[in-house]
Amino acid sequence: MFYIVLVLLIVLFAFLIVLNVQFKLFYSPNKKLRILEYHSISTNGFEDQITIKKENIIEQFEYLKKNNYKTFWLSEIDELKNKNQPLPEKSVVLTFDDGFLDNYTELYPLLKQYDFKAVCFMVLGRIGQRIDWGGKFINKNDNMQLMNKEQLLAIGSHIELGYHTFKHDNYAFLSLEEIEKDLQLCQEIIAKEDLKVFPALAYTYGGYYRKKGPKQEQFFELLKKYGIKYGLRIGNRINIFPIKDVYKVQRIDIRGRDSFETFKKKVILGRRKLF
Numbered sequence: 001m002f003y004i005v006l007v008l009l010i011v012l013f014a015f016l017i018v019l020n021v022q023f024k025l026f027y028s029p030n031k032k033l034r035i036l037e038y039h040s041i042s043t044n045g046f047e048d049q050i051t052i053k054k055e056n057i058i059e060q061f062e063y064l065k066k067n068n069y070k071t072f073w074l075s076e077i078d079e080l081k082n083k084n085q086p087l088p089e090k091s092v093v094l095t096f097d098d099g100f101l102d103n104y105t106e107l108y109p110l111l112k113q114y115d116f117k118a119v120c121f122m123v124l125g126r127i128g129q130r131i132d133w134g135g136k137f138i139n140k141n142d143n144m145q146l147m148n149k150e151q152l153l154a155i156g157s158h159i160e161l162g163y164h165t166f167k168h169d170n171y172a173f174l175s176l177e178e179i180e181k182d183l184q185l186c187q188e189i190i191a192k193e194d195l196k197v198f199p200a201l202a203y204t205y206g207g208y209y210r211k212k213g214p215k216q217e218q219f220f221e222l223l224k225k226y227g228i229k230y231g232l233r234i235g236n237r238i239n240i241f242p243i244k245d246v247y248k249v250q251r252i253d254i255r256g257r258d259s260f261e262t263f264k265k266k267v268i269l270g271r272r273k274l275f
Contacts, residue, residue, distance in 0.1 A: 029089040033077065033239040034267060037251040038096045041106040047256040054106055060263050061114050064092065071116040073160040075198045078229060087241040094118040095251060097164055097202055101145040104155060111158040121164035121202035124186045133168040149193050156196065163201040172207030176218055183226040199227045206234040220247045238270040
């Protein structure tokens, strides 16, 4: 009997450890940093994995507002970390990838309305252009234009800019030399256009050198060489503040077809399913 109880306790303990890793259940609220990942907002009823209907994101913003979530830029999170200051409870970073035109026409007014902040990870070599990369969810949306320089400058009161590569390449499939060239081109555009861009990089397609070893270490050193402070993947987990693995920052993927209940689960737990 003793051994049965002991085994059950060990299994229970292991299960609780798994739950804590997945959902950060046993961390205090001011240690949990949620980073939500969006892309595009539609006004014509269209939705897919990367495009959310405007009425749905309004419902989500209402939820965040009513439940006292506080939005931050990544630069503000970085400042709290550097000053060893605590993270406020219910802290969230809203991120939008690619730099779609609707981030200016639809997102920016909503952020002003709700007094929210967001981070837009811009494909820096395609400013003001129409999307020219492929993908399952690209050609179905009729609003595939990216913001131009004037629009990027205009949104600065509520939207912070970050890196999303030069032309939307997946770093997982590039050599270190190609990645270095990509970072060089990004920084040339930033200087040429006189843009204020926080040095955080959202990996396109969530792609980077995932396998631990010398190549990953060289990749991280390359990011450090070019002043990149944070690298953001997907992961669908809540981050623990202060973030230690700064080039493996996890985001929670908010998909256009997520139900409102699914959205709430993702915000609370970091993901939709237990396993």
